[in-house]
Amino acid sequence: xxxxxxxxxxxxxxxxxxxxxxxxxxxxxxxxxxxxxxxxxxxxxxxxxxxxxxxxxxxxxxxxxxxxxxxxxxxxxxxxxxxxxxxxxxxxxxxxxxxxxxxxxxxxxxxxxxxxxxxxxxxxxxxxxxxxxxxxxxxxxxxxxxxxxxxxxxxxxxxxxxxxxxxxxxxxxxxxxxxxxxxxxxxxxxxxxxxxxxxxxxxxxxxxxxxxxxxxxxxxx
Amino acid sequence: xxxxxxxxxxxxxxxxxxxxxxxxxxxxxxxxxxxxxxxxxxxxxxxxxxxxxxxxxxxxxxxxxxxxxxxxxxxxxxxxxxxxxxxxxxxxxxxxxxxxxxxxxxxxxxxxxxxxxxxxxxxxxxxxxxxxxxxxxxxxxxxxxxxxxxxxxxxxxxxxxxxxxxxxxxxxxxxxxxxxxxxxxxxxxxxxxxxxxxxxxxxxxxxxxxxxxxxxxxxxxxxxxxxxxxxxxxxxxxxxxxxxxxxxxxxxxxxxxxxxxxx
Amino acid sequence: xxxxxxxxxxxxxxxxxxxxxxxxxxxxxxxxxxxxxxxxxxxxxxxxxxxxxxxxxxxxxxxxxxxxx
Numbered sequence: 385x386x387x388x389x390x391x392x393x394x395x396x397x398x399x400x401x402x403x404x405x406x407x408x409x410x411x412x413x414x415x416x417x418x419x420x421x422x423x424x425x426x427x428x429x430x431x432x433x434x435x436x437x438x439x440x441x442x443x444x445x446x447x448x449x450x451x452x453x454x455x456x457x458x459x460x461x462x463x464x465x466x467x468x469x470x471x472x473x474x475x476x477x478x479x480x481x482x483x484x485x486x487x488x489x490x491x492x493x494x495x496x497x498x499x500x501x502x503x504x505x506x507x508x509x510x511x512x513x514x515x516x517x518x519x520x521x522x523x524x525x526x527x528x529x530x531x532x533x534x535x536x537x538x539x540x541x542x543x544x545x546x547x548x549x550x551x552x553x554x555x556x557x558x559x560x561x562x563x564x565x566x567x568x569x570x571x572x573x574x575x576x577x578x579x580x581x582x583x584x585x586x587x588x589x590x591x592x593x594x595x596x597x598x599x600x601x602x603x604x605x
Numbered sequence: 606x607x608x609x610x611x612x613x614x615x616x617x618x619x620x621x622x623x624x625x626x627x628x629x630x631x632x633x634x635x636x637x638x639x640x641x642x643x644x645x646x647x648x649x650x651x652x653x654x655x656x657x658x659x660x661x662x663x664x665x666x667x668x669x670x671x672x673x674x675x676x677x678x679x680x681x682x683x684x685x686x687x688x689x690x691x692x693x694x695x696x697x698x699x700x701x702x703x704x705x706x707x708x709x710x711x712x713x714x715x716x717x718x719x720x721x722x723x724x725x726x727x728x729x730x731x732x733x734x735x736x737x738x739x740x741x742x743x744x745x746x747x748x749x750x751x752x753x754x755x756x757x758x759x760x761x762x763x764x765x766x767x768x769x770x771x772x773x774x775x776x777x778x779x780x781x782x783x784x785x786x787x788x789x790x791x792x793x794x795x796x797x798x799x800x801x802x803x804x805x806x807x808x809x810x811x812x813x814x815x816x817x818x819x820x821x822x823x824x825x826x827x828x829x830x831x832x833x834x835x836x837x838x839x840x841x842x843x844x845x846x847x848x849x850x851x852x853x854x855x856x857x858x859x860x861x862x863x864x865x866x867x868x
Numbered sequence: 869x870x871x872x873x874x875x876x877x878x879x880x881x882x883x884x885x886x887x888x889x890x891x892x893x894x895x896x897x898x899x900x901x902x903x904x905x906x907x908x909x910x911x912x913x914x915x916x917x918x919x920x921x922x923x924x925x926x927x928x929x930x931x932x933x934x935x936x937x
Contacts, residue, residue, distance in 0.1 A: 531770055535763045539753050548749055549767055552742035553774050556781035563788060584777065591773075595766060598687075602762045642891070647877060648870060657881035661890045668894070707901045714897075715890040722886050820898060827905040834912045838919060847916035 387472055388480045395484040398457070405453055410492055413446040417500050428505040435504030436514060436565035437558075442500075443493060443518070444525065444554050448547045450489045451529045452536075454481065455600065459537045465604060474597035482523075482530050482596070490522040506565075513568035517561035520581045527585075527592040528553055534599030557581065616833045617842050619693045623826040630823035637816030645809035652806075661719040667814040669712035669733070671821060672740060673775070675705035679747070680772035683765030693829075695761030696836065698768060699751055700828035704821050706744035712737050732786035736779050743771040757836055 399406060420438045421431060458464040458481075467477050497518060501511040532549045539545065564577035645663035652659035679701045686694030716734045717727045728734070747764045754760030837843045871877040880887045 528770070531766065535750065535766055536753070541753065545749055545753055548742075549746040552739050552746065552778075553770060555739055556774070556777045559781045559785045563785065595770065599763065599766050602759060602766065605756070605759055646887075646891070650870060651881065656883060658883035658886055660880070660887055664890060664894045704901055707897050711894045711897055714893050718886045718890040718893075722883055820902075824901055824905055827902075827909060831905065831909050831912055834909070834916065838912075838916050844916055844920050847913040848920070850913050851917045 475593035634819035641813030
């Protein structure tokens with residue numbers, strides 16, 4: 385167990401040392417959200433209608449920018465190879481890395497969400513629904529994203545390719561998450577959407593670590 | 606069954622199998638497509654609601670069904686490659702991707718051309734069209750990932766993982782899009798919901814479905830042979846094959862020219 | 869035959885543009901992918917020959933070099 389704790393601590397340490405990489409995706413998120421009132425309409429009603437979708441799309445885009453970091457440094461400095469040789473089960477190592485990635489890139493996003501909700505004129509009910517969908521949905525982004533990152537980590541030009549691979553896969557999450565917030569806006573129950581997102585999360589949590597481990601092995605050749 | 610299938614894991618046997626299957630596929634495709642298309646265009650009765658515009662169904666529905674079918678076949682090939690470490694399985698997966706993407710494109714294009722007279726717009730965010738569009742994105746992702754790797758062995762494995770991720774997602778995408786569609790569009794009449802289709806309308810559809818399947822099979826056999834040649838370039842049997850082909854061609858050809866130059 | 873005349877058939881009950889556009893693009897796309905696959909096959913086989921010739925030339929040149937020295 386202590387080995388995994390070691391990986392966890394190390395990754396946390398590195399993440400907080402590279403503060404720019406931590407903050408930049410959040411700034412990107414904030415700026416993208418700012419573009420919508422300017423580009424579409426500043427009217428509170430319109431913003432409230434498009435708000436949930438805007439926040440979720442911006443969150444997905446900004447997460448794609450930060451995703452690459454997940455295995456890149458470990459791949460380049462050879463620690464990934466060390467993990468593979470160490471005899472630790474690779475799926476478990478990948479799971480630890482995904483958890484760390486979620487903590488450092490999505491928890492700040494959750495902290496930023498009240499500001500975004502205010503910008504886009506979301507009601508309190510909508511905000512609560514938004515936070516719940518973010519809580520359940522962003523780990524899913526990390527888990528599925530890590531598979532594609534594992535595959536593209538050895539490529540020099542991984543950035544756009546990563547987005548091409550991941551955006552179609554994230555579409556169901558976007559649909560259910562925004563519809564949950566929309567339901568909250570109409571004072572309707574949104575348990576169904578949350579339950580579906582939770583089901584997808586559980587499925588991904590069960591399968592993704594193995595897929596990540598396999599894709600890392602493919603990349604490491 | 607595995608004992609019977611196993612020799613085809615060898616590339617040379619797979620190449621030969623493609624060569625034997627190929628003429629049958631082409632003949633089947635040509636026969637079924639011409640019969641089905643002529644029957645569908647000229648002899649099938651008119652739809653009482655949509656008039657003659659419904660005849661697009663004879664290419665739209667087969668291409669839509671087979672675009673999904675090809676993706677599933679691709680994922681199965683990837684799984685076989687992963688579990689049994691068959692290189693030919695990865696190769697056939699990559700051979701399937703472009704033709705699957707073309708089928709998806711056809712389904713999208715004919716859907717749009719059908720939608721224009723029916724809905725009055727080239728593109729409507731209809732559930733099935735949207736699913737097809739996302740399917741096209743998935744195909745493009747697999748092809749792009751394969752192209753990004755220099756080492757084609759590794760590329761096949763990576764694209765295989767993505768194909769499997771995609772196939773797990775296809776049903777989720779399908780139902781989520783359908784559900785999203787009912788939320789946002791309320792009661793639009795889906796042109797595709799045809800609960801009871803008259804048999805004289807159905808026959809050409811089935812024949813064309815078979816024709817498209819033959820065509821896909823034929824293209825896959827050609828492309829699989831391409832993949833094999835590309836990756837086994839340095840094997841003696843591939844070289845013998847290429848030399849044979851080059852010698853049988855008329856003079857003036859680039860290959861023969863280089864042959865003369867070499868000798 | 870569902871149509872009265874050939875002109876009627878071409879007209880497709882007023883939907884001529886959409887029907888013929890769909891069928892045209894479909895068979896065009898299928899033709900393109902088929903031709904592309906075949907032409908790639910030819911190119912690959914040529915490439916194999918060229919590659920082999922190049923290897924043989926290199927080998928021959930090396931042999932000569934060794935003989936000269």
